[in-house]
Amino acid sequence: MLAPEDLYEVTDEPSPGSVLVHALTGFVDAGAASQLVATHLLGRLESRVIARFDVDLMHDYRGRRPPMTFTGDRFEDVDLPELVLHELRDEADTPFLLLAGAEPDLHWQRFAAAIHQLTQRAEVRLAVSLQGIPWAAPHTRPAALTAHASDRALITGRPRWFDAVVVPGHAGAFVELALAKAGLPSMGFSVHVPHYLGATAFPPSAVALLEALSQATGLQLDGAIAELANTGVAVLAQVDEQVAASAETREAVSALEHQYDAVAAGRGLTGPSLVSPHLPEDEVADGDELAAQLEAFLRAQEGPPQGQDGSAAGS
DSSP states (O other), X not given: OOOGGGGEEEOSOOOTTOEEEEEEESSSOGGGHHHHHHHHHHXXXXXXXXXXXXXXXXXXXXXXXXXXXXXXXXXXXXXXXXXXXEEEEOTTSOEEEEEEEEOOSSOHHHHHHHHHHHHHHTTOOEEEEEEEEEESOOTTSOOOEEEEXXXXXXXXXXXXXXXXXXXXXXXXXXXXXXHHHTTOOEEEEEEEEETTSTTSOOHHHHHHHHHHHHHHHOOOOHHHHHHHHHHHHHHHHHHHHHHHTOHHHHHHHHHHHHHHHHHHHHOOSSSSOTTOSOOOGGGSOOHHHHHHHHHHHHHHSSOOOOOTTSSOOOO
16 A cells, blocks of 8 residues: 555644544535535634645546536636545534545545544544435435444444445445544444435435534534524425425325334334334335436426525535
């Protein structure tokens, strides 16, 4: 492995003993949940840059092409990806680290080793990953979370939604795994984003992540949570309006509500089936079919629900 420290440049010394939050965008960011968290915290809290990563070494520009602005007869601008480690201060002036930006396409093991170096430099005591995952859940119900940790004691009281499953890897999960193997307590939260809203910015999912982060770490984020929740109310109202305009869409959401409520009523923390009771097969909503129907309908309206900055962000 090439030297991990060549992937980044330290621009300032971090405060010791803090928490590391990593919220990377890319493969896993349904509802732009992690992007909204990072953007909101950086826009609201005091921050400074601790380290910058050399994205050119890790980003596949042909796989994820940066948008460029063309003004009729010339190119004027390009929105290049960034990957930056910030130090923020919560509402009680407690410092914590936030790694935000595009997940790397290349050098994952080297990248994880670089993150470990930076956590040692900052004497980080806990690492927390945040992401949004598409889920067969209705927008009319509270956002649920899948919690994961190197030690079950870190997420005591949070349900397990399913047993062992193989999923495509993503950089945030890889860093969580690598830091845990290196001996740093690591955990994360994956918010269940209604998958018919997965391609738009959905603030309620980001609110659920911030609430879980605050509960798990003791970081004081009440003001940030309340502000983002207010944005979420407006988005939910827009979604409700669009869903109400179609009987077919209302029926599809109702089926998801029925499924969600049955699962929530029987969810437990132990036992072989942790999302029971199972519904009869003919009552289970087809997730892919519903997602396609609802997304097509919502996109056919005047525009998708707007994000925090007034634009519809992709996942």
